Amino acid sequence: MQEELVSERVPDRQARQGRVHERGCAFGSRREALVVVHSKGPDWGGARWVSLPRQPIGNPRRRREPFRGRNGPNMVITEGDGVETGSGEAEFQEAKALQEQGQVREAERLFRAAAEAGHVSAMLNLGILVVGRDESEAERWWRAAADAGDRVGQLNLGILCSDQGRGEEAESWYRKAAEAGEVGARHNLGMLLIRRGDRQGAAEHFRIAAEDGHTDSMTNLGLALGEMGRAEESEEWLRRAAEKGNGRALSALANHLYSQGRREEADEWWEKGAAAGDPDSLFNLGVRCEHKNDMAGAEEYFRKAGQAGHPRGEARATAVARGIRANGAPYMPGLF
Secondary structure (H helix, E strand, O other): OEEEEEEEOOOHHHHHHOOOOOOEEEEEEOOOOOOOOOOEOOOEOOEEEEEOOOOOOOOHHHOOOOOOOOOOOOEOOOOOOOEOOOOOHHHHHHHHHHHHOOOHHHHHHHHHHHHHOOOHHHHHHHHHHHOOOOHHHHHHHHHHHHHOOOHHHHHHHHHHHHHOOOHHHHHHHHHHHHHOOOHHHHHHHHHHHHHOOOHHHHHHHHHHHHHOOOHHHHHHHHHHHHHOOOHHHHHHHHHHHHOOOOHHHHHHHHHHHHHOOOHHHHHHHHHHHHHOOOHHHHHHHHHHHHHOOOHHHHHHHHHHHHHOOOOOHHHHHHHHHHOEOOOOOEOOOOOO
C-alpha cells in the first residue's frame, strides 16, 4: 500500500522553529504492524518528511475479543439450540452467587463440581478462573465445552490457541464458532487473517461481524477497505463505528479524514476521541498543536496521551519541554 506523506522543503532555521508546511504527496511503500505511525521519514537537504497518522488494523490495545464465561443456565446443544437445565445446575448457580460476593475459592470449587457433572457453562466459567495460573487446565475445560458444541467454548479455545502461537488450530475453532453464530469469533478470525496479510479474507469476516453491530469490526473493516483503496466505503464504516462513541473508531476516522486533506474535520473527530480518552487521538492533537506552533498545548496533549497509555506520549512531552530527544538529538516538532 502507498503510505501518503506530507512534505515541504523548508529552511533549516524554520525547521528548528518547528514550522510545518503541508502539501500532499505520495512517497514510499511500507507495511506497519504496530500502533499509529509516529515515525520520521528520510531527511533531504535540510527538509523533513512528515508522515500522516495511520491506525493499523488490529491495534494492540484492542487485539481481540476476550475470554468469556456465561451467566445463564447449562446449555444443552440440540438441533433447535435450546436451553435446558441439567446436572450441576444447583452448584453452578451457587458458584455464581459466591463469585459475585468475592468468594472466588469456594466458587471455583463449586464450578469444578458442576463441570465434572457435565455442566457446560460451569466448564466455561471454571476455565476463566484458572487460565491465569494453569492454561492447560483451562484448555481441558474449554475443549470439553467446545467438543460439546458450545460456541463460546470454541471461541475461548481459539483465543487460547492463538495466544500460544497455534494459529492453524485457532483458526479451526474460530471458524466453528463463527459458523455457529459467534460474532466475536468472526472478529478474531479477521484479526488472525490480518496478521497473515490476507486483507480480503479478513474484510469478509469483519463485514459479517460489523453488520451484526460489532464496533471493533466496523473499525477494522473501514481500515481494511482503506488499505484496499476503497476510500468511500472505508469512510462509511469508520463513521458508523465512530458514531457509537468508540475512542479507537473516532481516532481511525480522524486519521482517514486527515489523509484526505480534510484537516479541520479530522481535528473535530480527534477532539471527540480525546474526550473519550483515546490515547492516539490525544497524541495526534499534540502534533496538530505543533503544526499551529502551540507548543504548550502540544506538551499538554502529549502528556495526557502518555497518561492514557500511549507508548510515546510521555517521552514526546518531555522532548517538547526540553527541546531535545532522549538520545540527545534536537527535537523536530510536527511529526506524527
